[in-house]
Amino acid sequence: MSNFDLxxxxxxxxxxxxxxxxxxxxLGRRYLGQTDVVCEMIAGVMLGPSLLGLIAPHFQQWLFPKLPIITSLGDKIPNPSMSILYAISQIGLVIYMxxxxxxxxTKLLKHHIKSANLLSAAGIITPFILGAIASFWCYNNGNFFLPKVTPWSAALYLGASxxxxxxxxLARILYExxxxxxxxxxxALGAASVDDGVAWCLLA
Structure with a gap:
């Protein structure tokens, strides 16, 4: 595939x-009263394998190829199309954030830093406990975790996730x-930013 084709x-x-x-x-704003970001998520699902891939799998594979390219010599190389699209999407997300x-x-946040910390702590502790509890059920039912993973490791992982x-x-909805x-x-933004920072550290 040449650069022009890409x-x-x-x-x-x-x-x-x-x-x-x-x-x-x-359509979503007029008939469902949803925000733009929710409608865009729905559009993403529609263009994925859940809808477009189900209705027109060949067209979906042609437009958003995931299968490798087979060269004239029979070698298989990764299709760079989706990698380029992914890179562009990440650049757009970084610029938006x-x-x-x-x-x-930040001035308003300084006056309510205690409330933001309490809200952030609640946003971390509650889902962490619920996720850890759910992990024990997942561990004993189905193949959610590899056999070498211990129950407590599974609890920490799912709780942090x-x-x-x-x-x-969240930022987009508040802005809209x-x-x-x-x-x-x-x-909300201050608490969510702290939540994500702590959560990604726990997950790492």
Whole structure:
């Protein structure tokens, strides 16, 4: 696959993604009252194997290829198309989070740092305990963990995993609703950022 082919495929992927997101967002906001980010998640599910891959698997594989490329010599090499799309998406996410950080009201957070810490602690402890309890059921029912994994390791892993929040989604919802600069929005973003920092350290 040449560089020109990769560019054409990337433009097709972006066109389909943006058009689908736009259509789903218009319908979701008008008839379901959902935020843009929720509608965009629905659009992502629709373009994945759950819907498009089920209805038109060949088209889905052609547009978003996951299978390796077979060369003329019979060698299999990874398809770079999805790697490029993934890299672009991560760049977009980083830029978006940087813009959210520019609008973060740190002065308001300083006046309510105690409330943010309490909210953050509750957001960590509660899902951690529930995740640890659920891990014992998962450990004894099904093949969720490898045999060499001990029950306590499974509890720590699942408990830490459950404490991680969808911080970019939360930030986007608060921004769309005009709550990012309010006391509620500042506390929510501050607590969620601490939650994610602690949770990723626990998971590591």
């Amino acid at each position: 560019v054409i495929q990337l433009f097709l992927q972006l066109t389909v993604i943006l058009a689908t997101c736009r259509v789903v967002t218009i 940087f813009l959210i950080g520019l609008e973060f009201n 459950m404490t991680i929040t969808a911080f970019p989604m 609703r005009g709550l990012a600069q309010t006391r509620f929005g500042t506390l």
